[in-house]
Amino acid sequence: MTFFIRLLAAFAALIPASLAAQTSDFQSPSIVILGDSQIPFGSGPVFLEFFENIKGHCPPTPEQAANLEVLADMKVAVIGVRSTSLHSWTAKMGRAKGAICDVDPKWKVNAGTYGFINTTGNKYKQIGQGDAYQFCEKDMSAFQTMFRAGYYEPKLILLSFLGNSAKRWAGSYDKALEDVQKMNAQLPAGVPCIFMTTAPSYSKKITDLRLKAQANVRRAFAETGSQCSFVEGATPETVAANQGNKKYFRLSKSGKVKDPYHPNERAAKTFFMIAMEDICTAVYDQIDAAMPDLASR
Secondary structure (H helix, E strand, O other): OHHHHHHHHHHHHOOOHHHHHHOOOOOOOOEEEEEOOHHHHHHHHHHHHHHHOHHHHOOOOHHHHHHHHHHOOOOEEEEEEOOOOHHHHHOOOHHHHHHHHOOOOOOOOOEEEEEOOOOOOOOEEOOOOOHHHOOOOOOOOHHHHHOOOOOOOOOEEEEEOOHHHHHHHHHOHHHHHHHHHHHHHHOOOOOOEEEEOOOOOOOHHHHHHHHHHHHHHHHHHHHHOOOEEEEOOOOHHHHHHHOOOHHHOOEOOOOOEOOOOOOOHHHHHHHHHHHHHHHHHHHHHHHHHHOOHHHHO
16 A cells, blocks of 8 residues: 555656646546647537537437447537647647647637637637646647646547648658657557548648548558547548638638638538548447446546
8 A cells, every 4th residue: 555655646746736736626528629720710619519419410329329428428628729730749849849839929829729628708729828728748748748647538539630741741651650650659548539630621732732641641540550540531522512612711802712721610510511420430439449448437
């Protein structure tokens, strides 16, 4: 018993006092969705609504319904940090980590957040400020800080990234493999996880690059035996819905598309309708495979 107490004390000492104090009253969401700027630009509310009403969108079998009870409290957190990709969350220093942790010099906020962790009515937050956003400890990655014991302890994780790594992954399978390997090592073991690439853009040129990147990162997930299910966000159906469709993107006063990268909320609703079967399959595959260990968490 004495040894066990010493072990607990040693572990507690590893958590910086300032960080522990900032998060002492924090309650972990059950479902965590992390992504990039597509979330605050349009998909955030749709992600939230979809997962808060998962049984309605993904009608379960009796067995799946029983397993889904581990998420019965439906505490959903959706966080989208602009200019980030998967390797931003595994980096311990440098520009990649700075995309999450550096304060935006102009707007002083760099993320859009929704759901259980944000009840203020203002979706914009700065990562590193506030109990729910303490992901920026020195010499640790955002994943390592976020998923430490006693902080974020979700029962389902969904990651949604692509655009900011399009060149990186399209140009180098090795980079895609490196990013997935680091992710595999830093996610909490045994927790159901889905990785879904983001929705297609307005531009064919942009989307073509992302399709190459998606192929490389999908291969990396398969070859590493990742715990995460992989869902393609860019499919022939979603590309057909978004590409060249002006009503799904922000327009200038002249009527031209001024932002081809970020589909709006209307586009996000259509995207989820098209991708729903793949998302539902991934959710149930992950939760069913994790039972009964998940119920004991």
